[in-house]
Amino acid sequence: MKHPILAYGHSILKQKCENIEPNFPNLSVLIDEMWETMRNANGCGLAAPQTGISKRLFIVDSKTTFEQLDKQNRKIYFDNDDKGIIETFINATIIKRSNDFWEDEEGCLSIPGLFQTVKRSWEITIQYVNKNFEPQTKTFSGTTARMIQHEYDHTEGILFLDYLKPLTKKLIESKLKKIVKGKVQTRYAMKFV
Known part of the structure; x- marks a missing residue:
């Protein structure tokens, strides 16, 4: 079952999320539905608050992005040994961020039609449990790390817009107001304020 994606303006998108207990009802069903929702919206990641x-809880698919890039761009956006991931992250905590930053354009399924340049760490180390509730500690880099940081932020109540300079925010204010009012068209179902 596909879920409607909450649009910018919903208060849930600004809340710090709670951990999931191992006995959370129908967790595997929720995860499957999130994958279905994300793929239906042609996204590369989705967080439960959305x-x-x-x-x-969030999911990331950087493997599809890797496979869609030509060899030259793979070298720019992915480290040599990284071919992307398809992974579920539960109760994640980023424990280390590199001081090696890079800027790239980001978008968000909750903020359709808006893309802005965001500065992020090239490499992160993250602790989480996977869909089988097995503890993991892994280091990711490049585009994979960027996607993880974006989705992780959702569980912290942070949107990529929060990283923008005040002037940039002012310039996109009218577009954001249209999203809040539901005056935007998407290929996927959305829930507006």
């Missing part, structure tokens, strides 16, 4: 569930 579906109205204020829990520390």
Whole structure:
């Protein structure tokens, strides 16, 4: 079952999410539905709060992005040994961020049609449990790390807009107001304020 994606303006998107307990009802069903929702929207990541569930859960697919890039761009956006991931992150905590920063354009399924340049760490180390509730500590880099940081931020109540300079925010203010009012068209179902 596909979920409607909450649009910019919903208060849940600004809340710090709670951890998920191992006995969370129908967790595997929720994860499957999130993958279905994300793929239907042609996204590369999705966090539970975007579906109205204020829990520390997100999914990332950087493998599809890797496969769609030509060899030259793969070298720019991915480290040599990274071919992308398809992973579920539960109760994640980023424990280390590199001081090697890079800027790239980001968008968000909750903020359709808006893309802005965001500065992020090239490499991160993150602790989480996977969909089987097995503890993981892994280091990711490049585009994979960027996607993880973007989705992780959702569980912290942070949107990529929060990284923009005040002038940039002012310039896109009218577009954001249109999103809040539901005056935007998408290929996927959305829930507006």
